[in-house]
Structures are given as C-alpha cells and as structure tokens.
Amino acid sequence: MKTKYYDLTPILKMDADYNIIFGERSNGKTYAVLKYILERYVNNNIQGAIIRRWRDDFIGKRGASMFDALVVNNEISKLTKGEFTDVYYFSGRWYLCRYDDDTRVTDDKPFCYGFALTSMEHDKSTSYPNVGTILFDEFLTRSGFLPDEFVLYMNTLSTIIRQKIEVNGEKIKIFMCGNTVNMYCPYFSEMGLKHIKDMEIGKIDVYNYGDSQLKVAVEYVKPTKNGKPSDKFFAFNNPKLKMISSGTWEIGLYPHCPTKIKPKEIIFTYYIVFDNDVLECNVVRTNDMYFTFVHKKTSELEERPNDLIYSTQYDARPNFRRKITRPRSDIEKRIAEFYINDKIFYDSNETGEIIRNYLIWCGKEG
Numbered sequence: 001m002k003t004k005y006y007d008l009t010p011i012l013k014m015d016a017d018y019n020i021i022f023g024e025r026s027n028g029k030t031y032a033v034l035k036y037i038l039e040r041y042v043n044n045n046i047q048g049a050i051i052r053r054w055r056d057d058f059i060g061k062r063g064a065s066m067f068d069a070l071v072v073n074n075e076i077s078k079l080t081k082g083e084f085t086d087v088y089y090f091s092g093r094w095y096l097c098r099y100d101d102d103t104r105v106t107d108d109k110p111f112c113y114g115f116a117l118t119s120m121e122h123d124k125s126t127s128y129p130n131v132g133t134i135l136f137d138e139f140l141t142r143s144g145f146l147p148d149e150f151v152l153y154m155n156t157l158s159t160i161i162r163q164k165i166e167v168n169g170e171k172i173k174i175f176m177c178g179n180t181v182n183m184y185c186p187y188f189s190e191m192g193l194k195h196i197k198d199m200e201i202g203k204i205d206v207y208n209y210g211d212s213q214l215k216v217a218v219e220y221v222k223p224t225k226n227g228k229p230s231d232k233f234f235a236f237n238n239p240k241l242k243m244i245s246s247g248t249w250e251i252g253l254y255p256h257c258p259t260k261i262k263p264k265e266i267i268f269t270y271y272i273v274f275d276n277d278v279l280e281c282n283v284v285r286t287n288d289m290y291f292t293f294v295h296k297k298t299s300e301l302e303e304r305p306n307d308l309i310y311s312t313q314y315d316a317r318p319n320f321r322r323k324i325t326r327p328r329s330d331i332e333k334r335i336a337e338f339y340i341n342d343k344i345f346y347d348s349n350e351t352g353e354i355i356r357n358y359l360i361w362c363g364k365e366g
Contacts, residue, residue, distance in 0.1 A: 005027065005028035005031070005032075005224065006021070006023075006027050006028035006029050006031070006032050006221055007032065008032045008033065008036055010204060010219070011204055011217050011219045014204060014206055014215070014217035015171075015215070016206065016215040016216055016217035017171070017172070017173070017174060017214055017215050017216065018174045018175075018176065018191070018214075018215075018216040018217070019173065019174065019175045019176070019216075019217050019219070020175075020176045020178075020193070020216065020217070020218040020219070021033075021175065021176070021177050021178075021219050021221060022140060022177070022178045022179065022180055022218075022219075022220060022221065023179070023180060023201070023219075023220060023221030023222070023223070024179065024180065024221070024223050024224070025179045027221060027223065027224045028224075029177045029221060030135070030137055030177050031069055031070070033133075033135045033137075033175045033177060034066070034067060034069075034070060034135070035070060035075055036133065036173075036175075037050075037111070037112055037133045037135065038067075038070065038075065038076070038079055038111065039079060040132065040133050040170070041111040041112070041133075042079045042080055042111075044168050044169075044170060045130065045168055046130065046131075046132040046133055046167045046168055046170060047109075047110065047111055047112060047113065047128070047130045047131045047132070047133075047167075048111060048112035048113070048131065048132075048133040048134070048135065049112065049113050049114075049115055049128065049131045049133070049134045049135070049160050050066065050112060050113070050114050050115070050135050050137060051114075051115045051116075051117065051134065051135065051136040051137070051153070051156060052114070052115075052116055052117070052136075052137055052138065053116070053117050053118065053138070053139075053141070053146065053149075054116055054117075054118055055116040055118050055119045057114075057116065058092055058114040058116060063089050063092070063114060064089040066087075066089070066094065066114075067087040067094060068087075070087075071085070071086055071087055076096060080096065083096075083098070084096035084097055084098045084107065085097075085098045085099070086098060086099065088104065088106050092113060092114040092115075093110035093112070093113055093114070094110055094111060094112040094113075094114075095107050095109075095110050095111065096111055113128060113131065115156050115159075115160065117146060117149065117152045117153060117156060118146065118152075120152050120155055120156045120159070126159075127162065128159075128160050128162075129162075129164070129167075130167055130168070131160050131161075131167070132164075132166070132167030132168070132170060132171075132172045132173065133172075133173050133175075134157065134160060134161075134172070134173070134174045134175065135175045135176075135177065136153065136174070136175070136176045136177070137177050138177070138178055138179070139176045139177070139178045139185075139187060140178030140179060140180070140181050140182050140185055141181065141182060142181045142182050144360045144363070144364075145185075145186055145360075145364075147364045149186060150186055150187060150190040153187075157174070182353075182357070183196060183197050183353070184274075184275050184353060184354060184357035188275075189275055189276070191207075191216060192207060192209070193205075193207060193216070193218055194276075196218065199218070199220045200220065201220050201221075201222055201223070202220065202221075202222040203219070203220055204217055204218065204219045204220075205217070205218045206218075251349045251350060251352075251353050252349060252352060252353060252356065253349060253352075254346045254348075254349050254351070254352025254353075254356075255344070255345050255346065255352075256345060256346060256347070256348075257293050257345045257346075257347070258289065258291075258345060259286060259287075259289065261282065261284055261286065261293060262286070265284050265285060265286040266282045266283065266284055267283050267284070267285050268282075268283040268331070269281065269282050269283070269307075270283075270307070270308040270309070270310065270335060271297070271301060271307060271308070271309045271310065272294075272309075272310045272311075272324070272354075272355070272358060273301070273309065273310065273311040273312070273313075274311075274312060274354055274357065274358040274361070275312075275354070275357070277296065277354050278296070278297040278301050279294050279295065279296060279297060279351065279354060279355070280294070280295055280296075280297040281293070281294045281335075282294075282295075283334075283335070283338075290343065291338065291343040291344065291345055292335070292338040292343060292344050292345070293345050293346075293347075294344060294345070294346050294347070294351055294352075294355060295346070295347035295348075295351060296347065296348075296351055305317075305318075305319055306319065307319055308321065308331070308332075308335075309321070310322065310323070310324050310358075312358075312361060323362040324336060324339065324358075324359070324362055325339075325359070325362040325363065326362075339359065
C-alpha cells in the first residue's frame, strides 16, 4: 500500500547506524529527517548536522530556507510549545528563534550545523560534541561525484563524530537521502551495498559487517499515495521523468544497434569492467558503417593476454587499462574516437547508463 508522505518509523525500527533512504522526488524524505533533527534537539539537546556536496548549497537563500517547510507547518512552535516559532540562519548554523514585535529572540546555541564536502578541510579543527543526528542530503547525483568523494565524506563524518558513539545517552544516527537519479553511485560499492539494483520498492535491507557492530539500513521508499497532484506536469513519455512521479531509477535514452551484426563483421573486441558489471564492446565494420556495439557480457570474462580490458581497478598486467579517455596505443586511440564521435550503440538503456557513469569516472583526476 502506498503512503501519503514518507515516515521514518520503519527504518528507525532497524536501529541502524547509517540509514540510507532513496525514492521518488518530493515525497517527504528530507522533511522527515529535518523534523527528526529538531525533535532530538528539543527533547534531548542533540544537535544536528546537514552535509551537502557543495559550499554553494549553504550560501544565502539556499541555506536560510533549509527548514522553511517545517516553519510553515508550525512544527517549530509545536515542538517547543510556542517558545520558538521560526529558524534563523547565520554562517552555516541554524538557530531556533521567535519574533517579539520587531525584535528577534534567538536560542543561545545552534540546533544544526552545515558541512560541505568541498570545504571539509576548513572544519577539521572545530569540535562538535553535541552533534548526534547527521543528514547527507541529495547524496545521489547524475552530474558526477567529487574525486575520492567517499573518502571526503568519511573524513567529514570523522570531524563531526570524533570518538563518540552516543550523545546524551542516544546513539548517533546518520541519514543519507537521495532521489532515484543514479543507481551507479560510488557510495553503494564503497559501502558494500550489493543488492541496491535489485531492491523492490517499499523494502528495507539491512547490512552487517563481519564482527563489527556497524549496521546499515537501506530503504527504497514507496511512492506517495495516489501520486502527487504535481505529477501531471511530468506525464510525458520520457523514462527519465518516472523518477519524479513513481520512484523508479532515472535512466536515459541511448542509441540501440542500427543493424543486425554478423560475426564476421566484428573486427575487434575489448571489455569494460565497471561497478561489478562486465561489458563486451564489439568494434563493427559493415557496409558503410563503422561503430562500437556495447552489450552486457552474460558469461564469465575469460582473461586472455591479448584482450584489452578497461577496469577502474589497478592491475599491473599489460593488457589492462583504467581510463578509456587516456589512450596510449594506436588501437586505444581508435577506440576513444568512437566515444568522441558518438559512434557507440547499446543493447539496452541500462548498458548506456553504465557507460555514461564509467565515462564520468574517467573524467576525474587520478
């Protein structure tokens, strides 16, 4: 059964350290966690932290409006029994406040702090002993991740958490919220979340890590009940828009093979290994066409010394390469030209998504 707005109750019952929540856009994921930050602060003096990728996310109106929806819905007044009614934002900090005539009365300490991954180095020397609720908002993106972003994220958490595991007797809770815009996310592989691509909408998976006490809960949020009224504006026949209205993964449209390929028309084959997927790439010459056809390899990759294999992993064997965009040999230059000149075709849109994310990875430094 679909729900009206997102509710944290099911995932909180998992009692996990990390709570990863993803699904359709504008279904209340972020709202629910922001409200939880306020509740823990008002009830138990546990401060919150909001992590975003870019510093610009905290500048001016973007930072000041972070809690606006809760103010409009009178959540501040309800939680504080009228002591405060609004939120004041200043220099990466949010404070509870109220307005007596023209005078702003502000709480003596912030209830939440803002952290940008791109500014992580500037926060290292500061201590946050009372921060126990952490939200990384919009951690999923289609526009590309920062170089070594997962390490930046871990360093940011280390700055906030230091050596504590509890604040005022309650466990530290980390939330990661995102829209279903990209299933090929480095956080999934770095955190060992192997079943993300196969999750059913509405399910919660729990991951444990050996002998450690670490627990990660992952929820694929149900769509809102009967949809959202605004869904009518996104009813066009474009699969990318289904993420907005139904929570399915956003997948682009990619060119499919323009002709039936005969085995004798495949003049060269190379492989790309990315995010546990193995892709077979056939260089095809037929009639007046010359292109690469990329499809998922369904059988095991039998490594032969003369096979050219691109992989994100470091491998010292002479036939392995990492970045297709950094050709060295003549054949590698010819392969790169297919991508430069848009002469790439796919067996499915999902395969196109894999290549798109691999090429984004290729564009990173290192």
